[in-house]
Amino acid sequence: MSTENQKPRVAFFDFTSCEGCQLNKLNFENELLDILELVDIVEFREAMDDKADEYDIAFIEGSISTPACIERIHDIRRRSKYIVALGQCAVSGGINAIKNNQPSEWVRETVYGKDKYLFPSIPAMPVSAVVHVDFEVRGCPMSTPEYLHIFKSLILGRKPEVINYAVCVECKQNENECVLDKGMFCLGPITRAGCDAVCPENGQYCIGCRGVISNLNKNGAVEMLKKHGFSVKEAVKKMDMFNTNDLKKVISWGRE
Amino acid sequence: MSKDLKIDVHHVTRVEGHGNIVVDMKNGVLHKAQLDIVEPPRFFEAMLKGRSFLEAAIITSRICGICSLGHQMTSLKATESALGLEISEQTEILRKILVHGSTFQSNVLHSLFLAAPDFLNVGSVFPLVNTHKDVVLGALRLKALANEIGDIISGRAVHPISIVPGGFTKLPSEKELETIREKLINQGLPDALFAADVVTSLAGEVPVFERETEYISVYSDKEYGLYDGDIKSSDAGIFPVASYLDVTNEFIVPHSTSKHTKFNRSSYMAGALARFNNSYDLLSPKAKETAEKFGLKAPSHNPYHITLAQIVEVVHCIEDTIILIDKLLAGGIEAEKPNQEIKKYGRGIAVTEVPRGILFHDYTYNRRGIIEAANCIIPTGQNLANIDDDMKKLVPEIVDESKEAITKKLEMLVRAYDPCISCSVHMLDIEFIE
Numbered sequence: 001m002s003t004e005n006q007k008p009r010v011a012f013f014d015f016t017s018c019e020g021c022q023l024n025k026l027n028f029e030n031e032l033l034d035i036l037e038l039v040d041i042v043e044f045r046e047a048m049d050d051k052a053d054e055y056d057i058a059f060i061e062g063s064i065s066t067p068a069c070i071e072r073i074h075d076i077r078r079r080s081k082y083i084v085a086l087g088q089c090a091v092s093g094g095i096n097a098i099k100n101n102q103p104s105e106w107v108r109e110t111v112y113g114k115d116k117y118l119f120p121s122i123p124a125m126p127v128s129a130v131v132h133v134d135f136e137v138r139g140c141p142m143s144t145p146e147y148l149h150i151f152k153s154l155i156l157g158r159k160p161e162v163i164n165y166a167v168c169v170e171c172k173q174n175e176n177e178c179v180l181d182k183g184m185f186c187l188g189p190i191t192r193a194g195c196d197a198v199c200p201e202n203g204q205y206c207i208g209c210r211g212v213i214s215n216l217n218k219n220g221a222v223e224m225l226k227k228h229g230f231s232v233k234e235a236v237k238k239m240d241m242f243n244t245n246d247l248k249k250v251i252s253w254g255r256e
Numbered sequence: 257m258s259k260d261l262k263i264d265v266h267h268v269t270r271v272e273g274h275g276n277i278v279v280d281m282k283n284g285v286l287h288k289a290q291l292d293i294v295e296p297p298r299f300f301e302a303m304l305k306g307r308s309f310l311e312a313a314i315i316t317s318r319i320c321g322i323c324s325l326g327h328q329m330t331s332l333k334a335t336e337s338a339l340g341l342e343i344s345e346q347t348e349i350l351r352k353i354l355v356h357g358s359t360f361q362s363n364v365l366h367s368l369f370l371a372a373p374d375f376l377n378v379g380s381v382f383p384l385v386n387t388h389k390d391v392v393l394g395a396l397r398l399k400a401l402a403n404e405i406g407d408i409i410s411g412r413a414v415h416p417i418s419i420v421p422g423g424f425t426k427l428p429s430e431k432e433l434e435t436i437r438e439k440l441i442n443q444g445l446p447d448a449l450f451a452a453d454v455v456t457s458l459a460g461e462v463p464v465f466e467r468e469t470e471y472i473s474v475y476s477d478k479e480y481g482l483y484d485g486d487i488k489s490s491d492a493g494i495f496p497v498a499s500y501l502d503v504t505n506e507f508i509v510p511h512s513t514s515k516h517t518k519f520n521r522s523s524y525m526a527g528a529l530a531r532f533n534n535s536y537d538l539l540s541p542k543a544k545e546t547a548e549k550f551g552l553k554a555p556s557h558n559p560y561h562i563t564l565a566q567i568v569e570v571v572h573c574i575e576d577t578i579i580l581i582d583k584l585l586a587g588g589i590e591a592e593k594p595n596q597e598i599k600k601y602g603r604g605i606a607v608t609e610v611p612r613g614i615l616f617h618d619y620t621y622n623r624r625g626i627i628e629a630a631n632c633i634i635p636t637g638q639n640l641a642n643i644d645d646d647m648k649k650l651v652p653e654i655v656d657e658s659k660e661a662i663t664k665k666l667e668m669l670v671r672a673y674d675p676c677i678s679c680s681v682h683m684l685d686i687e688f689i690e
Contacts (some may be wrong), residue, residue: 020321020414095418098303102682140318141414202411202418203425207314 011043017062019088034110087142096124097244289647304630326610338604361402362611363566394447423594470524523641526613543572
């Protein structure tokens with residue numbers, strides 16, 4: 001990190017997002033206070049007027065979705081040692097990327113009508129599509145424990161552990177009845193854990209907000225969904241909510 | 257007076273989202289006084305097309321992290337109205353409690369941490385940690401309590417999980433509700449009243465500025481309008497929710513990615529002060545006492561009073577939540593599944609008050625429960641034209657003050673309308689310790 005007697009300089013930036021991740025990270029007040037005694041917050045528009053020239057860690061919330069966003073993220077990258085993408089909008093484009101499935105002209109016309117040309121917009125992209133990203137905190141909203149883990153690791157100079165197993169693992173650890181067995185659809189088998197299976201815990205199905213595991217057993221997942229009476233088409237539609245960009249890049253389900 | 261004045265505040269701080277204040281005066285003639293909104297557009301209406309009725313609330317929750325509960329609530333009600341899904345009385349009461357919780361959390365943070373420092377002539381909340389430590393800690397406890405209500409009843413305070421069309425996927429236990437009730441009585445209400453007392457001593461610091469405008473809010477004759485009701489305009493009376501387009505009349509201006517609105521004047525106000533002005537009689541007893549302490553009377557035409565009205569509402573929400581929990585506990589919590597049997601299809605329009613003001617969702621569903629068209633009108637957008645109009649009246653009135661003083665009053669004005677997020681609280685708090 002920075003020179004010996006200097007605390008790491010940390011900055012927060014928000015791009016296209018709902019700012020819910022920023023809210024979520026504050027629900028861990030005690031740990032947050034401890035960590036923040038070890039760092040200097042040098043830039044955070046919501047809280048302060050100050051600006052800095054260089055950062056050790058820049059946390060980025062939100063997707064890249066306008067030409068101005070691209071310019072701004074390049075500028076931040078040049079001045080940062082580490083960039084951490086905070087939340088699914090920054091990690092994969094998140095829910096913003098749903099609009100990428102439709103022609104940009106149509107999308108803008110639907111919302112702004114004849115005034116569509118006033119507001120330039122490009123497909124919603126993850127931060128990593130434009131600049132190098134060092135670490136990611138997934139989820140919508142982001143997982144606060146994961147955020148704390150990465151923050152602590154960086155301050156201590158350790159490499160953070162990356163979770164890359166399915167939500168089913170955590171769901172089973174919590175002794176929940178399988179959501180698919182209950183007759184509901186579920187993306188748990190292919191979605192990255194780290195959320196403590198919070199949606200199945202609350203009677204919902206996994207909506208896939210943390211993105212797809214990297215060692216996906218595609219055929220197995222398809223078989224299991226079929227066994228429970230769901231089609232691949234339905235799965236693609238459901239995945240589309242938080243994984244539009246992943247669907248296009250990682251998986252070719254939609255085109256089979 | 258022939259003054260030249262140019263103010264350009266790029267990305268106003270201590271507000272949520274990106275906005276610039278632009279003032280341009282030449283030879284005493286005001287050419288421009290406006291709030292430019294430069295937040296990137298999101299296109300939610302387009303995203304909703306083709307989505308199932310079970311997904312609409314999950315998607316619209318992501319419009320705003322702070323008002324995620326309010327967006328879900330409005331979305332669910334629009335869906336239920338379109339598809340003929342009836343909800344139980346228990347579901348309705350639980351939803352009202354959730355709306356109260358999210359309202360008082362947002363109001364506490366905005367009024368005490370973002371607006372109050374301006375009244376004390378300090379740049380942030382840090383100095384308050386020393387001079388008003390009890391209030392700061394009390395407000396943090398209130399925030400935690402509001403979060404707890406969200407966590408227990410909806411699974412998660414930010415982007416709630418268990419509220420779905422037709423009901424809840426998981427219900428809170430009676431014991432959990434009793435715990436919340438105890439905390440509200442023994443801790444929440446005293447904390448809120450104490451904060452109100454401290455703010456009363458500052459009421460003299462609130463800027464004096466009057467501009468009568470049209471006040472628009474949800475109205476119900478049964479309760480203070482928050483969860484549901486008709487639309488009330490202080491100029492023109494009560495309108496059914498179905499006529500919301502006649503009330504909002506959205507229009508696009510080049511200086512804002514957010515649409516503006518107007519009804520009977522060039523602009524109208526939504527939010528805590530509009531609610532206070534339109535529904536004063538329906539406030540809880542202690543909330544009315546709080547307003548009297550502040551010397552706040554309905555109608556108030558001073559936009560800086562939004563902050564005071566927010567504290568009045570905090571007291572109201574806490575008192576009313578206690579009553580609602582008592583009602584639930586009297587009958588006991590009944591195990592029930594969400595009612596998702598589609599009875600009809602077509603258009604459904606719903607309205608809810610979120611902390612910033614009146615929120616509309618309007619969906620059209622096909623027979624399979626898939627969205628064909630969607631429209632959302634959010635409160636911040638509805639207040640933008642009113643902020644511009646306030647600035648145009650305010651700048652000439654204070655033009656003889658220093659540029660710094662004018663800039664500060666304009667920033668305070670914008671802040672008054674924009675309940676900000678809790679992040680600033682903690683960051684500022686920590687910065688102070690260092």
